[in-house]
Amino acid sequence: MACSKGLVGDCTMLDVNNLSKSFGALQVTQGVSFHLNKGARHALVGPNGAGKTTLFNILSGELAPDSGRIIFEGTDITSYNRWRRVRAGISRSFQGSNLFLESSVLGNIILALLTCRSPATNVLRKLNSEKALKEKAVVIATKVGLKDQLAEKVGDLAYGSQRQLEVALVLALSPKVMLLDEPTAGMSLVEKKEMLSIIENLSTNLSILIIEHDMDVVFHVSNWVTVLDDGKILFEGTPEDARKSDEVRSRYLSEE
Ligand SMILES: Nc1ncnc2c1ncn2[C@@H]1O[C@H](COP(=O)(O)OP(=O)(O)O)[C@@H](O)[C@H]1O
Numbered sequence: 001m002a003c004s005k006g007l008v009g010d011c012t013m014l015d016v017n018n019l020s021k022s023f024g025a026l027q028v029t030q031g032v033s034f035h036l037n038k039g040a041r042h043a044l045v046g047p048n049g050a051g052k053t054t055l056f057n058i059l060s061g062e063l064a065p066d067s068g069r070i071i072f073e074g075t076d077i078t079s080y081n082r083w084r085r086v087r088a089g090i091s092r093s094f095q096g097s098n099l100f101l102e103s104s105v106l107g108n109i110i111l112a113l114l115t116c117r118s119p120a121t122n123v124l125r126k127l128n129s130e131k132a133l134k135e136k137a138v139v140i141a142t143k144v145g146l147k148d149q150l151a152e153k154v155g156d157l158a159y160g161s162q163r164q165l166e167v168a169l170v171l172a173l174s175p176k177v178m179l180l181d182e183p184t185a186g187m188s189l190v191e192k193k194e195m196l197s198i199i200e201n202l203s204t205n206l207s208i209l210i211i212e213h214d215m216d217v218v219f220h221v222s223n224w225v226t227v228l229d230d231g232k233i234l235f236e237g238t239p240e241d242a243r244k245s246d247e248v249r250s251r252y253l254s255e256e
C-alpha cells in the first residue's frame, strides 16, 4: 500500500506527540509533533543546536521527555527503556561509539545480531546457530556494501566503510523504524554517494528518519522533510515544498 503523507491510521509507524524537553533553563524540545509514516524516507533538518539529536535520544529511549508521548504502531512506548524499544522495532545509529575497532566486520555484525536474540531462541537454535548467524551477518554486510571486507579489522577500515558498518549494526537489530543521525557526516563525495545508494536500496518496509545537514543529500534521499528550529517545528512538507518555502529558505537553507 502506498503510504502518502496526510494519511494516518495504518500509515503511521511513529506518532510523535507534543514532546518537550529542557536541560535546566534551556528548553531544547518544545512541543514537537509529527508522524513518521510506513516506508518513509523522512529527513529531519535544522541548524546546529536545533535539538535534532536530543529528539533522537528521546525517540530511542536514551532520554525521557518532560512531557508528550511517543506512539509506535498504536502502542504508547513513552515509558519503554532503550532495549524494549529496540525489541519493539526502533533502532538508531551511533556515530562510531558502538564499533569494536579490534574486531572484524563480521564479528561486529554477529555481536549486534546476538544482542537482540532472546535466551530461549539461543537454546533452541544452539546446534546450527553459528552457521545461521554467519549467513545472516553476510546478508547484512552485503546490504551495506561490506561483503568483501568481512574479515577486515574495523579499525583498519576507511572512514566511510566504518559509517556503513554503523548502518549494518542498526539493521542487525531487525528494526521497523531506523533512526540515522547524520550518516554522511564527514564523508567525501564518493563515500556520500555510496551511503546514499545503500540507504536507497534498503527495504521499503523500513521507515527511516534521517538527520541530515547536507541539503543535497536531503533532496536526494527523502520524500518528506521536517525542519526543526530552536526546538520547534518550523516546516513540514515535501523536499520540493521545503525548497520553495520562503521561511525555510530564509531561516535555514540560506545558511548552507
Ligand atoms: N545532555 C545535555 N545537557 C545539557 N544541554 C544539552 C544536552 N544535550 C544537548 N544539549 C543542548 O541542547 C541543544 C540542542 O542540542 P542537540 O539536540 O545536540 O542539537 P542538534 O543535534 O540539532 O545540533 C544544544 O544547545 C545543546 O547544547
Ligand SMILES: [Mg+2]
Pocket (backbone or CB within 6 Å): 052, 053, 054
Ligand atoms: Mg546533532
